[in-house]
Amino acid sequence: MSNREIRVRFAPSPTGPLHIGGVRTALYNYLFAKKQGGKFILRIEDTDQTRFVAGAEDYIIEAFRWCGIQFDEGVTKGGDFGPYKQSERKAIYRQYAEQLITSGQAYYAFDTAEELTALRKKYEAGKKTFTYNAAERKQLKNSLVLSEAETQKLLETNTPFVVRFKMPEDRIVRMDDLIRGEVTVHSNVLDDKVLFKSDGMPTYHLANIVDDHLMKISHVIRGEEWLPSLPLHILLYEAFGWEAPQFAHLPLLLKPDGKGKLSKRDGDRMGFPVFPLQWTDPKTGETSRGYREDGYFPDAFINMLALLGWNPGDEREIFSLEEMAEAFSIDRVGKSGSRFDPEKAKWFNHQYMLKTDNKELAGLFLPFIEKEGVMADIGYVEKVVGLVKERAHFVHELWEQSDFFFRAPASYDAKAVKKRWKQDSYNQMSALKVLLAGIDNFSSENTEAIVKKWMEENEYGMGVVLNAFRLLIVGALKGPHLFDIIALIGREETLRRLETGLHELGRKE
């Protein structure tokens, strides 16, 4: 292992919205780079033109912007190793494919997709699996069996071709994975993968090796689904005579229940997002929800994701991005898949809600208040938020916890009335109104002291009086400390609500 500069990349394919598993992969790359003082690069792998989806690349960029994950180089930032989009690097790849042909490690193949499909079907019918490998390549249409002249002629007449890797025979390929340790595979079970497609574009395998090499990538941290192609990649580095980067294959994100990996379906079924941002499919118009639109704080979302498969080795759970980077280590990433738990995601958001200062929270909450048709002073909202934030998991839940701070009850919860509006209530509340009207210092402490003293003197039960009082002020049996509420809404409003409430509920016979 050399001590070259740490350079890692996230290389998504712009075929749709980014799955949170992809976000986590990017996050681990980012944390790894930050911890080591290295560079983090965004490369777009769009070598499959047939799978291009409009807007997907912008979505990916916007998703990371929202998450607060920044790239040091890439499509948005530029850098010394660009271009960072594979479709713009098209001219680069062919020469490398040809280099392998020249050195006898790859070959031209002229079999059409249809021919190969037919062949696979035929084998399947005989309960065998067709593999384009050493055992089969001699009976197929390629430059290994064709004469040089025949091959030349086919090429000159523009016959469609692909370039295949000539998989070495009888090799035991040993690989080192930073997470899984040593992995060994026999080359005879591998096939002659296509490196260069007939449309003039490289496949992932070629492009990924060439670009990682050219961009001086030191560590490839990617999803577990790539593990089966690791031997091919190792052999490709070997064929080119290049030093391979180090590899780490991350475990999968699993669905909350049942078996298998987390999919969009699970989110729809169980009511949680599997994408960072909302996404509308340009073809079907179908919309998928996103963490941002569902009201998650980006920090909470990232924090939650980071702990799904990695832990710091101590008992900390709440981390800023900087703290995570400081604590991050690839060997504290687990080997097994992590089941996604929507409940814990909410818990994380709640923790961030508590952490966020009231001023910032008030700013986030204000639009929701205005949506209810209420004009509110930001300083007032700040105080309200301070009183109710611990009762909500999301900013959008704040309104139902605090509506009574912004307008008087329009109705009174029927169950609460039945339970708490007793025969004595009317007289008690009338007397309380008079009592409160005489208080100048309407601070929470002061009104509480006076009202409690009054209750003691009259031998009124706390539960009876204060619940009835709450009912008139709030309209329901909810909300924070009652005296905090009336201190905030003020004496005039308190008296007004008592008056209205007394009139509405009246005397109970």
Added chain:
RNA sequence: GGUCCGUUCGUCUAGCCAGGUCAGGACGCCAGGUUUUCAUCCUGGUAACACGGGUUCAAAUCCCGUACGGACUACCA
């Protein structure tokens, strides 16, 4: 089918590499406490080493096998 990877409370996980703590923490859930309501908060509880062999004085930890799960098996990434 083949290849490879994985398996500790319901969930996320610590412990495993350098065998020897009542297997620790968090989420959830349950109970109790605080409280004028609800929530928070505090205390306590629930609950796991997939199974079977082996090595060893001693195995969650090392080895083998089985089961189960997953990924891959395209001119997709």
